[in-house]
Amino acid sequence: MNVHVAPLSSHNALNARGEGRWGEVVEVSRAADLVSSLGTVVQAPRNSEIFGEDEPAEYIYVVLSGVVRICKLLGDGRRQIEAFCLTGDAFGWERGATNRFSAEAVSECRLARVKRSILFARASDDAELSQALWALTFAELHRAQDHLLLLGRKTAQERVAAFLLDLARRSASGPEAATEVVLPMSRQDIADYLGLTIETVSRTLTSLEEAAIISLPSSRRVLLRDRHALRRLDS
Amino acid sequence: MNVHVAPLSSHNALNARGEGRWGEVVEVSRAADLVSSLGTVVQAPRNSEIFGEDEPAEYIYVVLSGVVRICKLLGDGRRQIEAFCLTGDAFGWERGATNRFSAEAVSECRLARVKRSILFARASDDAELSQALWALTFAELHRAQDHLLLLGRKTAQERVAAFLLDLARRSASGPEAATEVVLPMSRQDIADYLGLTIETVSRTLTSLEEAAIISLPSSRRVLLRDRHALRRLDS
DNA sequence: CGACAACTTGACCATTATCAAGCAAGGTGG
């Protein structure tokens, strides 16, 4: 793996995020903190592979900074991105011996890395850690289930609207979702996440801009000008 | 809930299934057994609702016989079926207070029902039960992730092929996948599971029959005549 | 400043959806 390893400092990026806590988010954020406190910090440069599909699954990772994409490939090269992991998200949830996904750094990342075996062994006599693992696993399951509905039944517009709202909510530092969203990933990544093509994503963004629902000051920055309209589109 | 309640007999439908055990399946099947042994049996008539979306989430269910569909609805009536649960499958995995899905009996069902609170409380000092819950939760997560790839990136033919192969494997009683598959669910259910319309499902099945890959002795029975071709289509 | 990658736009096309009609199987009442 193409990463640089360093001991985990006790003051990591999560501390900042852990200050404000609201509802469910609290629990998951605290859980990520707990897990990452058991790990070592690794650095992953932009576009590096953190782990590959079918490699032995050894570690759970928590994102300290940066964005990670979790991918699955079909034989002919079609790709589905199952998730984008932002700061505080955990990935590497496997039960079998090998990874069912690859994980790649969308941007330069700092990650906390913990051996799965150690984590689960410790959880058997640490109720709080056990709770934390359950919280994170369920968060992952629920996310996958929502994504399922999006891919199975939503139109291109609805998908893009849902994506922007989700990103705004998740990348906000407080309880209010952000109005300006920075897209750390390429159009291709967005397309592969939403089950669309890059052209459709581009056109949909343009049409949202023409409808005065968003603006695109640059291709990687989005201003949510009419959040209600976006919500309506997300159906 | 429209079901009839009875005490759980110690000889339930799972015992038959538990006799032969191979690989991963063993563990999950054993896990389902373990969970269901803590519950009471309930009966759900065909098409009855077992629980509704947004109702309080109280129970985990294990299917003893019959088939259950797990659904999510969009405001305008579009439906996505997230999973079909066959004998030995568990559903009702929620962490929050309310269900994020509804569950309905596709056919007449016998279910083992266990209070979630009891299950998880007991798991904290029963390592085997804890293992069982992890196995079942991960099985659910992995299933959802595979489904994600199908909905995001596969063609109609590939979806139907994957569906038939999956059903053949899961409804088999031994290690060999069945050659004759009985479809317990309607075309509409299949369509809502695969993210297609009922017409596309029907046409795709017809075209697979014309290609001599399957036969359809009746609309609810499918013979897999050329499994290799199906696998190739599943890409 | 030039080269390359990422993004946008346009024209056209294909897959799948929609709308509509017909068919088959199963159940009910005469």
Add this chain to the structure above:
DNA sequence: CCACCTTGCTTGATAATGGTCAAGTTGTCG
């Protein structure tokens, strides 16, 4: 026992959403 109705499934004609191919633009990095 049969006609009738209902429900679920299939098939056909047409439309639309999103995909493909191609060209052009913008932005970034050396």
